[in-house]
Amino acid sequence: RTQRKMASNPNYSLLQDLKALWEKARQKRLARAERQPIINRMLELSLGSLHSIIFQHDAARIVQCMIRYGSAEQREKIHAELVDHTLDLCRSKYSRHIVPKLLQFGTRAQRAAIIRQFYGHxxxxxxxxxxxxxxxxxxxxxxxxxxxxxxxxxxxxxxxxxxxxxxxxxxxxxxxxxxxxxxxxxxxxxxxxxxxxxxxxxxxxxxxxxxxxxxxxxxxxxxxxxxxxxKELLVEMLHTQDGARLTIFCLEHTSAKDRKVIVRSFKPYVIKICMEEYGYLALLAALDVVDDTVLLRKMILSEMEGSILEIAQDMYGRRVLFYLSSHRDKLYLSPQLYQSLEALDANEHTKKPMDTRRQELLAAASPMLLNLVAEHAAELCREGQTALLVKAILTNCVGDPTAAYEAI
Incomplete structure (x- = not known):
C-alpha cells in the first residue's frame, strides 16, 4: 500500500516526514526553545517544494503551523514561495486557510502583496x-x-x-x-x-x-x-455595520408591503437581533417606520417576551427596551442614534402620525415591560443601567403598575 502511494504521489515521503515533525511542533505546551528546531527542520525539508504540496489535505495544516511558529525571516521565505499561488489557495477546500494565516502573521508589505493578488479577480x-x-x-x-x-x-x-x-x-x-x-x-x-x-x-x-x-x-x-x-435576505446581513445600514436604508425607502416582508423575516431571530451590536439598530428602525403596529406586536414583541430578562441584561438589547418605553428620549439615546432615527422621519412611505404609532407601540409593549419589572425587580435594581430601565418603564408605560411597584 505504501509503495502504491509513493508511486502515485512523488511527495509522499516528504509529507510523511513533515507530518511526524508537525505532530511534535503543534503541541501547545511545547516550549519555544524545543519547538524552534522542529520548525527549522520542517522548513529545511519543505522550502522549494511548498508550491507542490500545499493543495494536499495534510500539507495545509503543516504549512499553517510553520507560519504560526516560524520566525519573521522564515515567514518571509514561505510568503515568497506561496504569494503567487494566492488565488489557487483561496479556491482550495483545505489550503484556503493558509491565506488568512499569511495575512495574520505577515508584515504590512506581505499583506499588501497578497491583497494585490486579488486585484482584477x-x-x-x-x-x-x-x-x-x-x-x-x-x-x-x-x-x-x-x-x-x-x-x-x-x-x-x-x-x-x-x-x-x-x-x-x-x-x-x-x-x-x-x-x-x-x-x-x-x-x-x-x-x-x-x-x-x-x-x-x-x-x-x-x-x-x-x-x-x-x-x-x-x-x-x-x-x-x-x-x-x-428584502428577504436582509436578516442575514444586519449583523455587520454595513448590513445594518443597508437594512435601515431599505426600510426607509421601500413600500409598506415590502416593510412587512422584512419584518416577518426577523421573527425567528428577534432575540439574536436585539442583542447584536449592529442588528439592534435595524430593529429600532423597523419599530420607528412601520405603520402596522399589530404586525410589530406579532412578529417582534411576542418573540421578545420569552427572553425579556436576557434582553434587559444585554447592553444592546436594553437599548431596544429603552426605545419601547421611552421612544426617542435623549436621556436614553446617544446623540448619534437620536439623529439616525430622526433622519427616518422624512421617508415618504410612513403615513401614520408619529404620535399615533408611538402610543400604539407603547400600549402593545407596556404589559411585557411592566411584567418584567414585577417578576425581576430585585435583579434589575442591582445594576445601574437596568435600574435606569426600571425607572423608564415605570415613568412611561401605560397600564396598571401596581405589581411592578410592589415588587420593588
Missing part, C-alpha cells in the same frame, strides 16, 4: 463559496482603507478593475466628478450583485457595502428592483 472570487470567505476575511480584517476601495471598485466595472488610480475615490465622488459614468457603474454593479443574491451568497461585508453603495447611487425603478431582490 474580485468579481469572480466573490461568487465562489470557498474563495469568497477568504476575500471577505482579507477585506474586513487586513486591508487598508485604500485597498478596500480598490477591491470594492471592481464591482463598478472592468475599467476600475484594471486601472486602480480610477478606484482611489468613493463611488459617490466618482459619479459626482463624472456623472456620465453613473449608468455604466450601476449596470456593472447589478450584473455582479444579482447572481450573488440568487446564490444566497450574502453573508460577507464586502457585499453588504457594495449593495449599500448601489442603493445609495440608484434611484426609482433600479432601486426598487434591487430592494425587491434583497
Amino acid at each position: 474580485v468579481r469572480k472570487l466573490i461568487r465562489q463559496r470557498i474563495a469568497s470567505t477568504v476575500l471577505a476575511s482579507a477585506f474586513i480584517d487586513y486591508a487598508t482603507a485604500p485597498e478596500r476601495k480598490a477591491l470594492l471598485a471592481e464591482f463598478y466595472g472592468p475599467q476600475f478593475a484594471l486601472f486602480k488610480d480610477d478606484a482611489a475615490q468613493d463611488v459617490m465622488q466618482i459619479v459626482a466628478d463624472q456623472p456620465t459614468k453613473k449608468p455604466y457603474i450601476l449596470r456593472h454593479m447589478k450584473q455582479t450583485l444579482l447572481p450573488m443574491l440568487e446564490k444566497g451568497l450574502c453573508s460577507h461585508l464586502i457585499l453588504h457595502r457594495a449593495l449599500l453603495q448601489y442603493l445609495q447611487l440608484a434611484d426609482g425603478t433600479e432601486r426598487a428592483e434591487m430592494i425587491d431582490n434583497v
Whole structure:
C-alpha cells in the first residue's frame, strides 16, 4: 500500500516526514526553545517544494503551523514561495486557510502583496463559496482603507478593475466628478450583485457595502428592483455595520408591503437581533417606520417576551427596551442614534402620525415591560443601567403598575 502511494504521489515521503515533525511542533505546551528546531527542520525539508504540496489535505495544516511558529525571516521565505499561488489557495477546500494565516502573521508589505493578488479577480472570487470567505476575511480584517476601495471598485466595472488610480475615490465622488459614468457603474454593479443574491451568497461585508453603495447611487425603478431582490435576505446581513445600514436604508425607502416582508423575516431571530451590536439598530428602525403596529406586536414583541430578562441584561438589547418605553428620549439615546432615527422621519412611505404609532407601540409593549419589572425587580435594581430601565418603564408605560411597584 505504501509503495502504491509513493508511486502515485512523488511527495509522499516528504509529507510523511513533515507530518511526524508537525505532530511534535503543534503541541501547545511545547516550549519555544524545543519547538524552534522542529520548525527549522520542517522548513529545511519543505522550502522549494511548498508550491507542490500545499493543495494536499495534510500539507495545509503543516504549512499553517510553520507560519504560526516560524520566525519573521522564515515567514518571509514561505510568503515568497506561496504569494503567487494566492488565488489557487483561496479556491482550495483545505489550503484556503493558509491565506488568512499569511495575512495574520505577515508584515504590512506581505499583506499588501497578497491583497494585490486579488486585484482584477474580485468579481469572480466573490461568487465562489470557498474563495469568497477568504476575500471577505482579507477585506474586513487586513486591508487598508485604500485597498478596500480598490477591491470594492471592481464591482463598478472592468475599467476600475484594471486601472486602480480610477478606484482611489468613493463611488459617490466618482459619479459626482463624472456623472456620465453613473449608468455604466450601476449596470456593472447589478450584473455582479444579482447572481450573488440568487446564490444566497450574502453573508460577507464586502457585499453588504457594495449593495449599500448601489442603493445609495440608484434611484426609482433600479432601486426598487434591487430592494425587491434583497428584502428577504436582509436578516442575514444586519449583523455587520454595513448590513445594518443597508437594512435601515431599505426600510426607509421601500413600500409598506415590502416593510412587512422584512419584518416577518426577523421573527425567528428577534432575540439574536436585539442583542447584536449592529442588528439592534435595524430593529429600532423597523419599530420607528412601520405603520402596522399589530404586525410589530406579532412578529417582534411576542418573540421578545420569552427572553425579556436576557434582553434587559444585554447592553444592546436594553437599548431596544429603552426605545419601547421611552421612544426617542435623549436621556436614553446617544446623540448619534437620536439623529439616525430622526433622519427616518422624512421617508415618504410612513403615513401614520408619529404620535399615533408611538402610543400604539407603547400600549402593545407596556404589559411585557411592566411584567418584567414585577417578576425581576430585585435583579434589575442591582445594576445601574437596568435600574435606569426600571425607572423608564415605570415613568412611561401605560397600564396598571401596581405589581411592578410592589415588587420593588
